[in-house]
Amino acid sequence: xxxxxxxxxxxxxxxxxxxxxxxxxxxxxxxxxxxxxxxxxxxxxxxxxxxxxxxxxxxxxxxxxxxxxxxxxxxxxxxxxxxxxxxxxxxxxxxxxxxxxxxxxxxxxxxxxxxxxxxxxxxxxxxxxxxxxxxxxxxxxxxxxxxxxxxxxxxxxxxxxxxxxxxxxxxxxxxxxxxxxxxxxxxxxxxxxxxxxxxxxxxxxxxxxxxxxxxxxxxxxxxxxxxxxxxxxxxxxxxxxxxxxxxxxxxxxxxxxxxxxxxxxxxxxxxxxxxxxxxxxxxxxxxxxxxxxxxxxxxxxxxxxxxxxxxxxxxxxxxxxxxxxxxxxxxxxxxxxxxxxxxxxxxxxxxxxxxxxxxxxxxxxxxxxxxxxxxxxxxxxxxxxxxxxxxxxxxxxx
Amino acid sequence: xxxxxxxxxxxxxxxxxxxxxxxxxxxxxxxxxxxxxxxxxxxxxxxxxxxxxxxxxxxxxxxxxxxxxxxxxxxxxxxxxxxxxxxxxxxxxxxxxxxxxxxxxxxxxxxxxxxxxxxxxxxxxxxxxxxxxxxxxxxxxxxxxxxxxxxxxxxxxxxxxxxxxxxxxxxxxxxxxxxxxxxxxxxxxxxxxxxxxxxxxxxxxxxxxxxxxxxxxxxxxxxxxxxxxxxxxxxxxxxxxxxxxxxxxxxxxxxxxxxxxxxxxxxxxxxxxxxxxxxxxxxxxxxxxxxxxxxxxxxxxxxxxxxxxxxxxxxxxxxxxxxxxxxxxxxxxxxxxxxxxxxxxxxxxxxxxxxxxxxxxxxxxxxxxxxxxxxxxxxxxxxxxxxxxxxxxxxxxx
Numbered sequence: 001x002x003x004x005x006x007x008x009x010x011x012x013x014x015x016x017x018x019x020x021x022x023x024x025x026x027x028x029x030x031x032x033x034x035x036x037x038x039x040x041x042x043x044x045x046x047x048x049x050x051x052x053x054x055x056x057x058x059x060x061x062x063x064x065x066x067x068x069x070x071x072x073x074x075x076x077x078x079x080x081x082x083x084x085x086x087x088x089x090x091x092x093x094x095x096x097x098x099x100x101x102x103x104x105x106x107x108x109x110x111x112x113x114x115x116x117x118x119x120x121x122x123x124x125x126x127x128x129x130x131x132x133x134x135x136x137x138x139x140x141x142x143x144x145x146x147x148x149x150x151x152x153x154x155x156x157x158x159x160x161x162x163x164x165x166x167x168x169x170x171x172x173x174x175x176x177x178x179x180x181x182x183x184x185x186x187x188x189x190x191x192x193x194x195x196x197x198x199x200x201x202x203x204x205x206x207x208x209x210x211x212x213x214x215x216x217x218x219x220x221x222x223x224x225x226x227x228x229x230x231x232x233x234x235x236x237x238x239x240x241x242x243x244x245x246x247x248x249x250x251x252x253x254x255x256x257x258x259x260x261x262x263x264x265x266x267x268x269x270x271x272x273x274x275x276x277x278x279x280x281x282x283x284x285x286x287x288x289x290x291x292x293x294x295x296x297x298x299x300x301x302x303x304x305x306x307x308x309x310x311x312x313x314x315x316x317x318x319x320x321x322x323x324x325x326x327x328x329x330x331x332x333x334x335x336x337x338x339x340x341x342x343x344x345x346x347x348x349x350x351x352x353x354x355x356x357x358x359x360x361x362x363x364x365x366x367x368x369x370x371x372x373x374x375x376x377x378x379x380x381x382x383x384x385x386x387x388x389x390x391x392x393x394x395x396x397x398x
Numbered sequence: 399x400x401x402x403x404x405x406x407x408x409x410x411x412x413x414x415x416x417x418x419x420x421x422x423x424x425x426x427x428x429x430x431x432x433x434x435x436x437x438x439x440x441x442x443x444x445x446x447x448x449x450x451x452x453x454x455x456x457x458x459x460x461x462x463x464x465x466x467x468x469x470x471x472x473x474x475x476x477x478x479x480x481x482x483x484x485x486x487x488x489x490x491x492x493x494x495x496x497x498x499x500x501x502x503x504x505x506x507x508x509x510x511x512x513x514x515x516x517x518x519x520x521x522x523x524x525x526x527x528x529x530x531x532x533x534x535x536x537x538x539x540x541x542x543x544x545x546x547x548x549x550x551x552x553x554x555x556x557x558x559x560x561x562x563x564x565x566x567x568x569x570x571x572x573x574x575x576x577x578x579x580x581x582x583x584x585x586x587x588x589x590x591x592x593x594x595x596x597x598x599x600x601x602x603x604x605x606x607x608x609x610x611x612x613x614x615x616x617x618x619x620x621x622x623x624x625x626x627x628x629x630x631x632x633x634x635x636x637x638x639x640x641x642x643x644x645x646x647x648x649x650x651x652x653x654x655x656x657x658x659x660x661x662x663x664x665x666x667x668x669x670x671x672x673x674x675x676x677x678x679x680x681x682x683x684x685x686x687x688x689x690x691x692x693x694x695x696x697x698x699x700x701x702x703x704x705x706x707x708x709x710x711x712x713x714x715x716x717x718x719x720x721x722x723x724x725x726x727x728x729x730x731x732x733x734x735x736x737x738x739x740x741x742x743x744x745x746x747x748x749x750x751x752x753x754x755x756x757x758x759x760x761x762x763x764x765x766x767x768x769x770x771x772x773x774x775x776x777x778x779x780x781x782x783x784x785x786x787x788x789x790x791x792x793x794x795x796x
Contacts, residue, residue: 044475049533050567050587073795080444135447165784169448189448252777279784368774375769378776379650385783386563386677392790397471 044398051394066395072276079192080136093178099128099139119291121145127190137171138190140284145184147175152293159286162260166253168273168283186287191275198269202327236325240346242278243322244377249280254311254367263307265289267314312365316357323350349373449792464793470674477590478534491576497526497537516666517689519543525588535569536588538682543582545573550691557684560658564651566671566681584685589673596667600725634723638744640676641720642775647678652709652765661705663687665712710763714755721748747771
């Protein structure tokens with residue numbers, strides 16, 4: 001609403017009741033029948049002093065400037081709005097189930113039959129608009145897959161109920177012949193301008209081994225490492241604070257997943273998305289379940305506890321690779337060297353956490369057991385989240 | 399900048415470089431000399447699906463709606479801009495040191511000599527604008543206080559260096575005769591529309607005992623309880639999740655204070671500010687030190703470890719009062735009844751935390767020892783902070 005050159009978020013009528021309650025608490029003068037000079041308009045009264053003089057610790061992985069946040073928002077907008085010229089892409093259907101305006105998020109593989117090494121099927125990723133709610137989603141297409149057993153859809157329903165700030169939510173799963181084959185489509189929330197942990201931290205490795213690289217195929221070459229990899233601890237290693245920021249988020253996601261009676265199955269640098277400086281979300285959840293379910297003829301549910309243990313090992317490998325800043329670090333013959341490198345450069349807590357997660361103990365391990373190793377670093381994460389919130393709220397107030 | 403009816407945060411020149419980097423990663427078509435249809439303007443592309451379908455747990459103390467956040471921002475603006483008519487207030491100086499536009503935040507006490515029961519001196523609170531940086535601050539005036547010993551200013555300097563999201567930062571301390579007496583002024587960040595924990599949760603108590611009530615004197619009567627006290631657990635008790643949200647923030651502040659070699663001294667419901675739904679900040683830090691320093695002729699520093707232990711007891715009392723939803727609960731003769739009430743209505747962790755903090759153990763206790771009792775609730779706090787951040791960022795993107 002624009003009144004007299006001033007833009008109001010709310011009409012004066014909406015605004016009045018809340019405002020009265022402020023007056024009740026702050027303008028005691030009125031109770032005493034004394035006049036108060038109150039402007040009859042609303043504008044940004046300048047930056048609060050706690051924002052103007054905010055002190056952010058050096059090497060803080062969540063470090064950000066208000067301008068960086070705004071720039072990222074603009075980039076997200078631009079990315080959300082990108083469209084292809086349909087005439088140039090006869091291979092992309094105009095409509096798939098209730099989704100249209102498909103836009104490919106990855107380049108087509110050099111060999112169209114190339115399988116995703118993680119899922120044993122070729123896969124492609126699109127953004128698309130749902131015709132019912134008009135929101136943009138991410139479609140993950142598994143090529144040439146015929147769903148033999150619909151019992152796995154019970155697990156899909158469980159995944160759809162899981163809403164967590166560090167998980168890309170699964171919206172629905174359906175089969176389609178719109179691409180000219182039997183395809184299975186997984187629909188997720190779309191997070192524009194997010195990149196994978198693989199691209200952010202491991203794309204510069206000369207030889208990428210140990211982890212699958214299917215989602216990196218177009219990006220690896222065009223990325224200049226060192227510029228966007230953020231602050232470095234020393235000797236080309238990541239700052240320990242960044243690694244803990246990741247650990248806290250990934251363990252938070254695993255806790256929620258395991259508590260729901262599910263296993264992640266995709267704890268892998270190619271399946272972890274980074275937004276902004278350090279916000280992580282586990283991507284592609286549910287695909288592992290459906291594909292594994294199918295190949296095991298329904299034995300999947302009884303194997304969940306086993307896969308949960310494997311999630312912990314996989315988290316340990318991700319952390320070890322980050323701490324060595326190399327995907328090579330997790331190769332079997334490298335692990336003991338890698339652990340020595342961690343012991344030399346990082347805290348004992350970090351080394352113990354990796355040992356616990358990757359350990360081959362017979363006894364059942366739980367993601368809850370790493371909480372004491374995180375310890376006071378929870379406070380660091382919360383402090384950073386609150387400071388970031390202060391800055392973003394102040395931007396909103398302008 | 400307003401171009402063709404569209405408002406840009408950035409000029410197209412500023413925007414270009416970042417945008418190129420997005421293109422590098424997402425518009426692989428260009429690398430292949432294929433045309434991409436990209437809008438040459440930027441606007442809000444609609445709500446992201448993870449915001450549109452956000453699931454917030456019932457009874458979540460950090461629950462909020464985008465509209466609530468905006469309304470609070472408007473209220474903060476209005477509060478920041480309030481001014482008095484100087485002609486009506488000859489008692490308020492037009493300038494105090496480098497501050498002007500003083501606005502009283504509390505009603506004058508009925509008896510002008512009434513002492514703050516916490517500090518043994520009368521005190522008054524103003525907001526004021528600093529003439530050098532033009533930012534608004536909060537001035538806490540201690541009436542009729544003559545600073546005998548300037549050694550305490552070393553402690554003040556330590557406080558000024560403490561920047562923490564759950565502490566109202568001390569900016570400077572000076573003496574003045576502008577009010578016609580010897581006054582000591584403590585300058586803090588100003589947090590408009592914040593209210594004290596005392597007002598939010600304990601103002602409806604018929605008889606307020608055990609805690610000082612000096613800052614509640616004008617507000618108590620005008621507050622309708624139950625409406626603004628937020629969600630209730632049952633039987634008039636606060637939800638346990640809200641109490642833990644408070645514990646995490648207050649213990650975070652105490653950790654930072656104790657680590658800096660300081661003692662809080664003002665862990666009291668009248669000295670804890672709440673902004674929004676549940677964001678806490680400890681207020682009035684440093685006053686206790688200066689006043690205590692003075693009366694002890696410089697013995698203050700050696701007593702810091704003792705005062706730190708008292709901080710833990712004081713935190714235990716705050717938590718016990720919250721858990722019983724009554725300030726009466728901490729009276730000596732009530733404590734055992736109160737602890738029974740906690741045991742009946744809340745988790746064992748909460749009872750143990752209170753017992754630990756209020757315990758009269760001979761051995762040195764530390765705020766770090768309560769971390770295992772908080773346990774997985776750290777994750778709950780972080781999840782809530784991330785979801786809130788998602789919502790506020792989306793508002794900013796509009």
